[in-house]
Structures are given as C-alpha cells and as structure tokens.
Amino acid sequence: MKKFLKTAVAAAALLTSTVSFSADKSTLDSILDAGEMKVCFDAGYMPFEMKAKNGGFIGFDIDLGKQMSKAMGVKFTPVNTAWDGIIPTLLTGKCDIIMGGMTITAQRNLKVAFADPYVVIGQTILLRPELEGKIKSYRDLNSGDYTVATKLGTTGEAAVKRMIGKANLSLFETQAEGVLEVSNDKADAFIYDLPFNALYASQNPGQVAHLDQPFTFEPLGWAVRRGDPDFLNFLNNFLRQIKGDGTYDRIYAKWFKSDKWLSKVQ
Secondary structure, three states, X not given: OHHHHHHHHHHHHHHHHHXXXXXXXXXXXXXXXXXXXXXXXXXXXXXOEEEEOOOOEEOHHHHHHHHHHHHHOOEEEEXXXXXXXXXXXXXXXXXXXXXXXXXOOXXXXXXXXXXXXXXXXXXXXXXXXXXXXXXXXXXXXXXXXXXXXEEOOOHHHHHHHHHOOXXXXXXXXXXHHHHHHHHOOOOXXXXXXXXXXXXXXXXXXXXXXXXXXXXXXXXXXXXXXXXXXXXXHHHHHHHHHHHHOOHHHHHHHXXXXXXXXXXXXX
8 A cells, every 4th residue: 555655646746747847838938927929920921921111010910919919918029030941930949939821731730739720711823814714723724834933832832733733833932023923924823822812913903813712721820839738728719719809800801801001011
C-alpha cells in the first residue's frame, strides 16, 4: 500500500508539473506579460492587409487584430513579413499569431495550428480580355497553349499545379507583379484569391476579364504555434463572440462591401 501511495503521489506531482509547464507555455501569457500582441501578415493582399498612405497598415485582418488586442487589453503590434517566411517567423517567436489571409491546408497544419475559419474564399481567374468567352473555366486553361501567372508559395500556385498542370506556369513574388503580366499581355491568365481579383477587375475595367466563380474551396484561419490549446480556445471564442454581437459583420462590410478605403491605400 505504501508503495502504491508513493507511486500515486509521484504521478500526481508529475501531472501537476506538466500542467503548470503547459500553462506557462501559452502564448496568451506571453502576450499579457508583454502588453502587446505581435501580429504577422504580408501587406499587399487587398482588402486583408495593405500599406496605408500614413505609413501604417489597414485592412480586414488589421481591424480584426486590433479588435482582438483591444479585447485582451494589450497593444496591437504589426509585423509585416514576406509570405515565404511568415510561418518561420511565427515558429521562431518573432510574432504571436498570423492574421494574414492564410488558407488552412493540410501541409500548413503540420507546422502550425489553426483556429476555426473566419472567412471562406476561393481561387478565381483574371483573363486577357480577348479570351473572354473562349475561356469559361479553369479547365479551358489546362493546355500548353496558355501561360498562367500566380503568386509564389500560395494556394494559387498549388491550384494551378494540381488542376491546370498542362499550362505554362509563371510565378511571382507579389500578386501585383503577377496580375500585371495579364494586363501587359505577357500571360493569358492570373489565378488568385477572389477578393483581390474582384477588386483589381473593378479598378481596371477593360484590362482584364474576371471569371468570378471560385473553383476552389479555401477557408482562411488564424495560425498559431502548435501545442497551445489555451490560445486556440481564446481565438475560437473571440471569433464566436464578434460574429454573434455584430462586430464581425460591421468590419466585413467596411472592407468587402465598400471601396471608400481605397483612397487610404499607399
């Protein structure tokens, strides 16, 4: 009996130690201790995150991040990061969370943990105007006769390789460079996320034709380091709260149902 009690006490002590260690590791504690939440994103993805004329950052994700920081009672600290290095930036602790229009994928989920999706989008197609009517879906582009541009390291690249593999692929560091290939007749199509493509088409009438029916299903989620259930619990409850009290709808309408913010973009 004595041996059993010693074993039980030891096991309980180990469990308590493990629980305490895990709690100490939560990013929530680090954020509260520092008095700031460092948020990673790659500015340039309209209308999610953009550089403003005043030198700051604006966008849908930026407003959600500020709202979240306010709910925590901490400062919102933007960390503008190149897309190909954004996950390493999170994993090395240089930011606390990625709020940057990141699509939830199985491969990314092997490296980071995602909160519940906060918006769902998909890939659409911007065409050279001469191809309007001839190209009716992504399937029509699946030929070596066409050159398709997209942004490096995105789900657009993955979609082209998986679904339009016969086309000639041109990859670019930014979406702005990629879409200009179509406007300048150097590519036949640009594949990218619906919000960006819809905005570009409305701003550049006659330069491109927009096939605005998404051909992929892409839930976007906030990414955090793995092994932090407390932070994920907070994020999911925060999202549930702002969707329930109307805050989310107000912010969504500001960025997706109006273009008044365009005059503020750098």
